[in-house]
Amino acid sequence: MGTRFQAFFSHLRFLALPFALLFLQHPGAQAGSYDDFFTAIIRDNPGTITDLLRRGFDPNTPNERGDKGLLLALQLESDRVFFALLQSPQVDVNAHNARGETPLMLAAIKGNLPAVQALLARGADVNQPGWAPLHYAASGDTPQHAQIVKLLLEHSAYIDAASPNGSTPLMLAARYGSETIVQLLLQEGADPTLKNQLGLTARDFALGAEREHTAALIDTAVRGRGQPKN
Template identity: 50%
Template structure:
């Protein structure tokens, strides 16, 4: 009988613990959406895991950045227990979302905490280029981001800038040495991306870069062909 009582007691405690965890998780998700800094501080003080994911598999920091809940995002980044490279279900990192949103200060904090600038596959530089955020592009390049990083289908940051970013982002990447001739798995160059998106400004910049590259190419001496 004693064993049965102990087993029932253990099961009851486990259920209570699960219910409390579910309640805290719900409170955490609400606090993120409301950018409620004090609520998150209270949860963390009670030992709540700052890396807790929502039902879609996204960690709290990623969701906070996605929602624009910047007070909560700063608090989570400052938590000693944060895992800065925890990613969502589609392998996106918090640094990638900060880059897409143009959050320079938070991106700096994440990098200082060990976020991966050169994450394999889609990388933070792809996202900064997509958003056209020049300061983020410069920061990532200063932190040794590979300028011609290739996504799983071979798409580069320059291609993303040419299709979705700004002319200034295209110009900056070209000036920093992005390879305008690279092709993705569909054999598309940055010029192809710009034309498909009907981005006349990007087409003009890439045309100028192609002309400059052709003019700069060493000419073979006469009589050698």
């Protein structure tokens, strides 16, 4: 993804490994188990995770930053630990981090299709208010992101979900995502005439990134709706 995308989603910068090592003892867990749990996430060691869960360790124990194991595993791309945690009936698949992001949102932004599929199978929330998983998936530019967009729509994701500033998945796709995702959203009924709180449409998002061909695709969709171009 381009630098514009990285700037727009600066709150998505993932934890650096040195910071992930700075864990404090959690009062609700034995010190050794707590340290072992988060060290296993960092090292992507599913065996230790499975053993701790078998012994009754709470998979939803947060680190000192408030991040729970499932979210941290996705942030650090510890995929084996992620799937080990997901085996626990007690794990909270809708846990939020300090930025309000869920595991499904992080899996979507990373283009992690297997994780998205597994979370949906566990009943992860597709339509949380504000920033939604579809916003995150639509902002990606890989074939995996396009597959995730399609999968979320198949699971009844609201196609014109409004972010806190009124931006829709189509707007983010127009500026940051692939044309495949833009076309998919338009084909599935995304409204290209909507405006966010700044009065910007998806076409404006595309032109702001000098993506004239994407803007032309949106123009065609607007004309197909029988409405004037913005």
